[in-house]
Amino acid sequence: MQDLVNGLVQGSVYSLCGVGLVLIFSVVRIPNFAHGEAVMVGAMVPLILIGDHHVPLIPGLLAGVGAAIVLGAFLGFAVFGPLRRLPEVALLIVSLALVVIIEALAVKFWGDAPRTTPGEPSGVLSFLGARFTPIWAVIFVAAVGSAIGLEAYVRLTRSGRAMRAMALNPFAAMLMGIPVLRYQVLAFAVGSGLAGLAGSLYGLAFPVQSTMGALISLKSFIVIIFAGMGSITGALVGGLLLGIVESFGGTYISSGYRDSFGFLFLVAVLLLRPNGLFARANSA
Amino acid sequence: MLRRVIPLLPWAALVGAAAAVAVVNDGYVTTVATVTILWAILAVGLNVIMGYAGYLHLGLGAFYGLGAYGAAILAVRYHQAAWVPMILMPLLGAAVGAVLGPIVLRTRGLHFAVATMAIGMIVSDVSNNWVSVTGGPIGIAGIARPGKFMIGPALVNLKTPIGFFALGCLLLLLLLVVGSVMHRSRFVLVLRGLKSDEMLTRSFGFPTVRYKVAAFAVAGAYAAIAGVLYAYFIQYISPEPFTFFSASFQAFVVLAIGGPGLLWGPVLGAALLTGLPEILQLDPQVKLIVYGLVLLAVIVLLPRGLAAGLTDAFSYVATRFRRAV
Numbered sequence: 001m002q003d004l005v006n007g008l009v010q011g012s013v014y015s016l017c018g019v020g021l022v023l024i025f026s027v028v029r030i031p032n033f034a035h036g037e038a039v040m041v042g043a044m045v046p047l048i049l050i051g052d053h054h055v056p057l058i059p060g061l062l063a064g065v066g067a068a069i070v071l072g073a074f075l076g077f078a079v080f081g082p083l084r085r086l087p088e089v090a091l092l093i094v095s096l097a098l099v100v101i102i103e104a105l106a107v108k109f110w111g112d113a114p115r116t117t118p119g120e121p122s123g124v125l126s127f128l129g130a131r132f133t134p135i136w137a138v139i140f141v142a143a144v145g146s147a148i149g150l151e152a153y154v155r156l157t158r159s160g161r162a163m164r165a166m167a168l169n170p171f172a173a174m175l176m177g178i179p180v181l182r183y184q185v186l187a188f189a190v191g192s193g194l195a196g197l198a199g200s201l202y203g204l205a206f207p208v209q210s211t212m213g214a215l216i217s218l219k220s221f222i223v224i225i226f227a228g229m230g231s232i233t234g235a236l237v238g239g240l241l242l243g244i245v246e247s248f249g250g251t252y253i254s255s256g257y258r259d260s261f262g263f264l265f266l267v268a269v270l271l272l273r274p275n276g277l278f279a280r281a282n283s284a
Numbered sequence: 285m286l287r288r289v290i291p292l293l294p295w296a297a298l299v300g301a302a303a304a305v306a307v308v309n310d311g312y313v314t315t316v317a318t319v320t321i322l323w324a325i326l327a328v329g330l331n332v333i334m335g336y337a338g339y340l341h342l343g344l345g346a347f348y349g350l351g352a353y354g355a356a357i358l359a360v361r362y363h364q365a366a367w368v369p370m371i372l373m374p375l376l377g378a379a380v381g382a383v384l385g386p387i388v389l390r391t392r393g394l395h396f397a398v399a400t401m402a403i404g405m406i407v408s409d410v411s412n413n414w415v416s417v418t419g420g421p422i423g424i425a426g427i428a429r430p431g432k433f434m435i436g437p438a439l440v441n442l443k444t445p446i447g448f449f450a451l452g453c454l455l456l457l458l459l460l461v462v463g464s465v466m467h468r469s470r471f472v473l474v475l476r477g478l479k480s481d482e483m484l485t486r487s488f489g490f491p492t493v494r495y496k497v498a499a500f501a502v503a504g505a506y507a508a509i510a511g512v513l514y515a516y517f518i519q520y521i522s523p524e525p526f527t528f529f530s531a532s533f534q535a536f537v538v539l540a541i542g543g544p545g546l547l548w549g550p551v552l553g554a555a556l557l558t559g560l561p562e563i564l565q566l567d568p569q570v571k572l573i574v575y576g577l578v579l580l581a582v583i584v585l586l587p588r589g590l591a592a593g594l595t596d597a598f599s600y601v602a603t604r605f606r607r608a609v
Contacts (some may be wrong), residue, residue, distance in 0.1 A: 031394050031397075083584065086583070086584075086587060087587065088393065088394070089340060089540060089544070090540075090583050090587050092340065092394075092397065093536075093537065093540050093579065093583050094580060094583055094584075096533060096536075096537070097576040097577075097579040097580045097583070098576070098580075100529075100572055100573075100575065100576040100579070101572070101573050101576035101577065101580075103572075104569045104570075104572035104573045104576070105569075105573060107569055108569040108570070108573075214528070214529065218398070218401060218402075218405070218528075221394070221398045222398060222402065225394075225395055225398055254413070256409070256412065256413035257409050257410075257413055259405060259409055260405070260406045260409040260410070263402035263403070263405050263406050263409075264402075264406065266398070266399065266402050267387065267388070267399060267402060267403070270387070270388070270390060270391050270395065270399055271387050271390065
């Protein structure tokens with residue numbers, strides 16, 4: 001049971017990142033490997049503000065999310081705006097180059113020692129014999145809540161519908177008068193905001209560092225591949241599943257290979273269902 | 285006349301550059317040149333699957349590491365001569381590629397990229413954790429280079445940097461000749477065909493899956509050769525040089541910058557990306573930032589890579605020249 005809870009919490013973080021990435025990837029088809037850097041910024045800004053400058057907890061966390069949104073909007077507008085017509089290989093290199101640049105800047109200014117953001121609310125909850133802290137519950141609720149919220153947003157609002165139109169066919173969407181660049185920036189901002197939320201909450205419960213982004217990006221991509229690329233609910237379930245697989249593998253087989261279980265699971269999924277577990281036709 | 289000479293120019297440039305390194309015979313320059321050779325071999329192999337067939341292989345580090353660890357284990361634990369891993373590991377690399385290929389090549393595009401990346405990560409994890417075989421994070425030390433060696437008529441001492449560089453050059457030349465034969469072969473023609481339209485290629489009766497698996501295996505074999513060379517070059521291995529950002533990503537960038545699908549793209553990319561950080565004597569973090577920016581600039585300005593840009597510039601000048609005459 002404890003393993004299940006550990007896995008669910010870790011998985012919630014993957015879900016949050018994955019859900020954000022699904023939004024970006026399905027709306028604009030950019031393999032944004034810098035997504036993990038939004039998580040990193042979302043984790044490091046509160047850590048620096050709360051830990052070193054004694055900012056209160058809630059404003060500190062909000063600043064982290066805000067910084068991630070700013071980063072996402074900047075990348076969506078200033079970098080991927082002019083470059084969005086490049087072929088996929090080139091976009092992949094661009095985003096990996098961004099990972100290198102952002103990570104180097106973060107290490108330069110913030111160092112790369114793993115630390116935990118202070119100020120986690122104290123107390124221990126227990127559920128069916130598993131023990132966990134309140135922040136773990138918050139992470140889980142945030143993941144489920146934001147997936148439901150985002151699903152509602154793309155289904156029910158006007159701008160959400162515009163994004164789904166872009167996911168279906170960007171050219172036709174442009175012809176219909178949808179301001180494609182504006183929605184690209186919006187998708188980047190919202191997706192990175194979710195990543196930032198994941199990072200800032202994660203930093204309260206677990207140690208974070210400036211170089212964490214690349215691995216998180218990779219896992220987010222694994223999550224959306226599980227999900228079959230276009231599905232928000234799929235990303236939520238995929239993320240939780242990845243967390244659980246890692247947690248059980250880590251406990252019952254070997255803790256050193258923790259990350260490998262997720263990757264092996266991915267290869268197994270691809271072997272059985274090359275289009276992902278929850279593959280559906282293009283839908284954001 | 286000019287048409288016949290032009291394809292020979294890069295070979296001449298390569299031999300000239302190697303000769304210049306040999307003449308200078310400076311330890312530092314020779315080391316940088318040898319590292320360039322390693323990247324060139326990796327990228328030439330990667331070119332087969334990524335350049336010709338268009339599959340973004342982001343797990344080359346796994347095969348690179350396989351070659352290096354295989355060489356280290358054979359040399360240190362089993363006291364085998366250097367030629368044993370040099371023959372065995374490429375075969376093993378190709379075999380592993382042929383086994384994994386049918387699994388990962390069920391996917392394409394970004395799925396394939398992430399699947400291969402996952403393979404690379406698994407190998408990194410294994411090399412860190414399977415302590416009894418790989419030595420864990422500490423790695424394996426004490427890989428002794430063979431001593432004097434006859435390369436044709438010349439006696440080369442592999443214990444000296446320049447001798448080892450000569451061996452590397454010879455290996456690269458050999459692999460480039462193989463590469464240039466492949467470049468004009470039906471094999472690569474089919475790979476190019478399935479890159480632009482796989483259905484159509486299959487409808488012509490080519491078993492595309494088999495071709496793709498072969499391309500994946502060739503990339504694995506080349507990477508394993510580079511790994512063996514690495515092990516004897518550094519004489520010590522640890523998991524770090526074979527991780528995603530140190531190996532797979534780097535090889536991918538070398539090829540993408542150099543010019544995927546072109547014979548000389550990988551070599552050009554290796555020369556630029558190994559040479560550039562050496563010229564920039566900066567703080568390591570600043571160096572990374574500059575490196576990232578250069579990467580961005582090349583991709584934006586020359587999306588098909590340096591070699592393609594160079595060819596375009598050359599034909600532009602040639603046309604101008606002909607008009608002027």
